[in-house]
Amino acid sequence: MTNGKKIPQALDLEESVLGAAIGCGGASELIELVGREKIFFKPEHQAIYDVIVDLYEKSEGIDLLTVSQALIKLGKLEAIGGNIFLVDLCQKVASAAHLEFHTRILQQMYVKRKAIEVGDKITKEAYNEESDIFELLESSYSNLDKVSDWLLVKKPTDFKSVVNKIFEAANEEVTGVPSSLERLQYKLNGYQKTNLIILAARPGMGKTALMINEALAAAKRGIPVGIFSLEMSDKELAARMFANFCQINVEKISLNKVDKFELRLMNEKREAFSKLPIYIHDKPAISPLELKIQASKWKREKGVEMLFVDYLQLMRIKSHKGNREQEVSDCSAALKGIAKELDVPVMALAQLSRAVEIRGGMKRPILSDLRESGSIEQDADLIMFLLRPEYYKVDEWDDDQRSPTAGQAEINIAKFRNGKVGACVVGCKLEFMQFHDLNGWEEIEENEEEFIPPVPEPNSNLAEAWDTQQDDDDDMPF
Known part of the structure; x- marks a missing residue:
């Protein structure tokens, strides 16, 4: 009793x-x-x-x-x-x-x-x-x-049911949450359920902007999305999303410097923007368990179909006794588990080490640059690196055309469990928090070879550049 x-x-x-x-x-x-x-x-x-x-x-x-x-x-x-x-x-x-x-x-x-x-x-x-x-x-x-x-342990599924799922997917044009970028959509056919997607870059490349671009595109299609913003408040994140939605300079919205025309445009779009099925949770240093509880609630009550985490290395496990690398490994493994259990794609942004900065040429990231990487590479189904050479004052791409890099970014698929790796170039307007397709993407043929970026030469100084502490420039808005 x-x-x-x-x-x-x-x-x-x-x-x-x-x-x-x-x-x-x-x-x-x-x-x-x-x-x-x-x-x-x-x-x-x-x-x-x-x-x-x-x-x-x-x-x-x-x-x-x-x-x-x-x-x-x-x-x-x-x-x-x-x-x-x-x-x-x-x-x-x-x-x-x-x-x-x-x-x-x-x-x-x-x-x-x-x-x-x-x-x-x-x-x-x-x-x-x-x-x-x-x-x-x-x-x-x-x-x-x-x-x-x-x-709630999941029982084994009989083989016939698994085969039926394959044929059900074969009858659908898009099998996942669609990307906002046609080049990326062509490559991925949407972000697939149960997948952990890692979007990694150095500060200033635009990873938060790309996340916003993808989340807004899904929400505009009526697909509910949930965003865990560990770095910015919900107000700051919403302001950046509104800048994308209205195509108004994000700095003007954030600093309340919009003119009369822009203010009128914002008022016109306010109702449509506020009705988008987007849900934000902005608790800093959230633990995998807290994230799972909130995500499960969104899934159950709001029907959320994709989750975004900005960003992975800011997650914490309060009772963790090991080193930081092991803690990040546990967090990435937990995110993969959440993706499988809730049957949704999870996109987690990740920071790269300073090793990229001392690399010559295009300063193109590689898998070993994943900061405090632990088992991120192992857990992820898809790893994408975002690069804007313009940020490093590199004026031309290193392809045969030597085209200008101004207003462009490279999305490099460095790991793809369900397909081929390769890269595509897209346009970007970070003042509007936007990424867009460049003209001519329709010319891709089924048999066209993917551009695979050259792997940078090993650098003996990389170890010196590896720093597991948060960078001074990690508070950049993109």
Whole structure:
């Protein structure tokens, strides 16, 4: 009893599922549903289940005799009630027909008990004046999240259903969330569900602007999107998005320097802009767990179909004990998990190391430049590098045409799990937070070879340039 109330339990169902597992061949089904979790309320019942799991892992038979012998070896047979109790369990059920239904009820009881346990801990710690309430909440969310992950474990899909998904996708022209850029759309056919997309660049290249461009394009098509802005406030981000939407200089909007004509244009577009299905969460140093909770809520209540994170290296895990690289690795792995669990593409912006700055020529990024990279390269399905040579005062592209770089950017697909790598050049107007297609993209033919940027020569000074601390220029608006 707790506070005069009965703790959630169902001892009769516990006996029923154990009897079905021992006497009716239901052990494998029970273990598939429960695993190693301690879902049984009565310690004696949990001891019997643990023995069943041990026998199953050793590929030994599971029946009245083998369970009895295993309990004898552990010295627990008498403690659970002896052979008489085991026989009684088996006689209570005639088949394993209702095993899954009964086990689901036990799972619910277990989750309720865990919720009570977490709640009691919060209550107890809340009275402690020295406790950090945010760390307490983080720990509580984490504990409950682990239980819910176990409860909602995804069952294996039969092969026929997987094949049907392939043919369903084959009948669709666009299989993912469309890109705002035709060259990129041609290459990717949209941002695919369950994919983790990394958009990486040095400060000043325009990665936030490109994210805004993609998010707005999806929202204009009626596709709900969620944005986690760890660097800028929701107001700052909305101002940049409005600059793109109205094609007004972002500096004028941010500093309240718009003229009468621009103000009239903003008022005309205000209602349409405010109705776009865009949702912003601007908590700094958000943890993967907090992000998952908010993203799940957006998915459930708003039907969000794509998530954006600006940017990855600003995420934090409050209870993390390892080094910074491992923390970033854990964050990227968590984002990939969120993409799969919510069945949405997740685009995470990422910062590159200073190694790019000392590189000669076009200063084109490579995969090893991913700052505090950890397992980002491993977790990502798609990695895109954004480069504006104009920023480095490089006037011409390094292709055969030697065309000018002014107002242009290169999007280099350095890793693509589902297709070929390669790069495309697009136009950009960062004063409007816009990226756009250049004329002539329609001339791409199916058999045309993709431009693959040359890989920079190894530089012995790269190690000196590697800096895992936040750059001084990381607060640049793009």
